[in-house]
Amino acid sequence: MPKNLRVKSSNFIDETTRVSFKFNGKNYHGFKGDTLASALLANGIHLVGRSFKYHRPRGIMTAGSEEPNAIVQVGNDKAITEPNVRATEVEIYNGLEATSQNCWPSVNFDIGGINNLLSPFLPAGFYYKTFMWPASFWEKYEYLIRHSAGLGKSPTKPDTDIYDHKYVHCDVLVIGGGISGIMAAKTAAQNNLKTLLLDEKTEIGGTTIYQNSDNFKIENKVSSEWLTNEISSLKKLDNLEIKTRTSVAAYHGYNFLLARENLTDHLSASEKKNKVRQRLLKIRAMKVIVATGSLERPLIFNNNDRPGIMLSSAVKKYVDYYGVICGEKNVFFTNNDSAYESAISLSKKGIKVNAIVDIREKSESLIIKEAENLDIKIYWSHTVVDTHGYKKLKQISIMKLSEDAQSVIGSRINVDCDCLGVAGGWTPAVHLFTQSGGKLKFRDVDQVFVPNKYPSKQISIGSCDGDFELDKIIKNSSSSLKDFLEIDKTDYENLSVVNSKEANKKNIWLLPSDKVIGKTKPFVDYQNDATAKDIKLALREGFRSIEHVKRYTTTGMGTDQGKLGNMHALGIIADTTGVKMGELGTTTFRPPYTPLTFGTIVGRNVGEYFDIFRRTPMNDWHIENKAKFENVGQWKRAWYYPQNNESMHEAVQRESLAARASAGILDASTLGKIDIQGSDTSEFLNRVYTNAWSKLEIGKCRYGLMLNEDGMVYDDGVTTRISENHYIMTTTTGGAANVMGKLEDYLQTEWPELDVYLTSVTDHFATASVCGSNSKKILNKLIPDLNLSDENFPHMSFKEAQIGKIKCRVMRISFTGELSYEINVQANYGKSLWEQCMEAGKEFNITPYGTETMHLLRAEKGFIIVGQDTDGTMTPIDLQMDWIVSKKKYDFIGKRSLYRSDTMREDRKHLVGLATDDPKEVLEEGAQIVSELNQSPVQMLGHVTSSYFSPNLNKSIALAVVRGGKSMLGKKLFIPMESRTINVTVTDSVFLDKENERLNA
Amino acid sequence: MFIINCPFCGERDQSEFKAGGEAHIERPKQPTELNDEEWAEYLFMRKNIKGIQFERWNHAHGCRKWFNMLRDTSNDEIKLIYKMGEKSPIE
């Protein structure tokens, strides 16, 4: 039966409500209000994990989000389990299951612990040095490293929780609900500013809320009582919103911040059902007040990582806030007055404090007098040189510091101790400030970085601004608030404050031991197992930049980003190299401040909402007729329509034959459509297309090719002149938005004198393209009034017509080489149009075909697809499309680039056709082409861009880009594949109907 | 994430806008008169300075208008926004 490790004094723990939970498979209980860490400590459990590299036993070290050791896996469901959670932040609930990470088979017996014995062979950079060679072994090394590292388990099933995003706007955002944050929020809200106060903890109040000592008084009340009153008046203010369990993850420029509001993680499974788990707040604040407080520093000494060694402030919080005793034989180890606060707290509750080890020679503050009066033994000018106890601290060894504090003198004194509270002073939590672009300055007197230059409308107040004593915090926060909020007064001027601590501290980054450093383990980064020794080794090996040392030793690279030890790492580098701290710079703290779940980041954008998509008006028909779909840009396009268990190949072969033999129909609604009007439209088209547009008659269509200013093919499509000053341009499906943007750009910025207006009308129209030798008969049935004769309605022309009451625009244009009509109707009539085409085409076996058949049919004709046969490095000349480039036009976009020395090279890649020796052989798209097989290194001439088996020609066809291809007609080339080589011959790129007779079939 | 004051719509979130590179690079009126070097200067050469830079921006998810911006790239401070066609106020 474990001893009672609870004291009855906590206002924050509800001892009437027992909570049952499991840790590493065993049942425990705590009380409502406990964190997993406080509940485990109350059960006498310190050992909660193993370290990353040496697998050393590690215990709970802190009581907050900076925790480096007590990292657990919460939940054992395959869908809902979260790794890397700080036990100090998990609020317990009935049914909570948590397990230790980074140990196997169990935290008490861990095989990886052997690394600890091997540690002389695992110095900084070990992985880099050992696993570098040979490179081909890396896959095996990686497996081993990852296997033994094991930073928790990812869920293996989709997350069933609900997450949310919310935009929030406020006049003043206050980050941190400690004493200065509360002062700020109240002052802002009182002055009619819409205020939002965020705090990562369960309750606001910071550390003051459990400060029940007469050593710290405000207006003659103990500070916790004074603050409690402030909080109750704060909560009555109208224009203030308080969000707790909300941690600010990122602070970007222009006062844009991201915060994660945790809504249900503290609830049991039944309570949290169907509720939003976490919400990502996207906050835009006029002004930001950062009151994020400070983190207590550990001290760096030999074996400073054993379970039972904790931050002094954490020991205090566990007893004062949670009512939990961390140890029965307590010792504090300090370089400043704060450890005395903790010692007095324990002592007054009847908990034994064996000693305080203070590296200073003396301190005269009131709080020290009180500790002496409580008969606590103080060892001045002493340091801890070693600690003992493998899974739990048992004893420490201390020695007297030499005059210069660089070494120790005398002999070891052993002190029994199962909990050592270390107090190394305070580090302002400037993480968010620096994320926002703020610059720090180094304050020599107490060796801290404090905010210097604010990049936006923000201030830091309280201990994150470097004020660590109560009187200073109140005085400076009050005057900062007055200036920042531009107000005449605050409630906090002239308060009477009692503060019994003094700021005096003695800073030694690496404390000396009686052993040489090579024989010691002074941990700087607990999570990543980086020691002071590793940092010194990195410096010896020539690393100088703090960013390089950090990466080489992995200091600060863990999930805690080294919140505790980064300052010490800097300090040790400064001491070793003789560079001043202020000149060394700091490493960058990157968002998020604490890890975010992927669920929070994606919010509701999961499943079908993950990526936006568009469907055509005919979509339902395609689904009813079993179409397979492919993504083209944002569109879901019908890919092919398999019948009776056809494979894709079989379906495409059937569709391709039918489309030429009789009739085919394609949903072409996704083509980009831009309505262009204005008296200068033909001039505009002249400038954006490579060919001439001035003479295009009303009612006629023309194919155009658009280049980038660098001469490379950008897009293509057919543009139709509807009336004198009215044209409709079509673009590729994927290029529509970009083409629109490009045309607008030129009109607005280069040619504002042109009278041209652009409107994107892509989804105003639905388009059915009917092709094949019987397409004219089908159209005649569909639109009997329309004269379809070649004289009245020739290829590349346009008519307005009506199908019943539906108005339509019909273009006789072809992308398949067949006689073909594109019928455009208002989008709402799209499905009706399609169904009427199918009905009219029934007797001709009209065959719906998808994008795959479209690609095959156009390849038979050698028509390019921009983006498939081109890749942003192909000019029209490279594509052997010289015919479309006007020689007469003075200028068009990209023209000048066609005469650059580089674009005129003869050995550029050109588009050609390829015929395989074996006509049944279908090449792989992307396959590389060579002319010599036994070359070393082999020269790649180009690659296959399009390849199909053509059912109409009964042989394979392929398009390819080949270096100097224009002059290679008839040449034999080779395509080396994994197991064999395919022989091909360069051909013309038009495979079928070179005379274009089928257009007038 | 900036707040950008579109000269046509007012202050909007950066996510509504698209950056369009360096401003005040006029497309040559007679490209064919230029030699390769002069054309390359127009086509490829862009400043990318740490400090105050003239930039083109487009209110892509708004009025779709292009405008010019004077931005300090070292801290993202927007010094000035003015319409296309207006002369750069600082040379």
Ligand SMILES: [Zn+2]
């Ligand atoms: Zn706008």
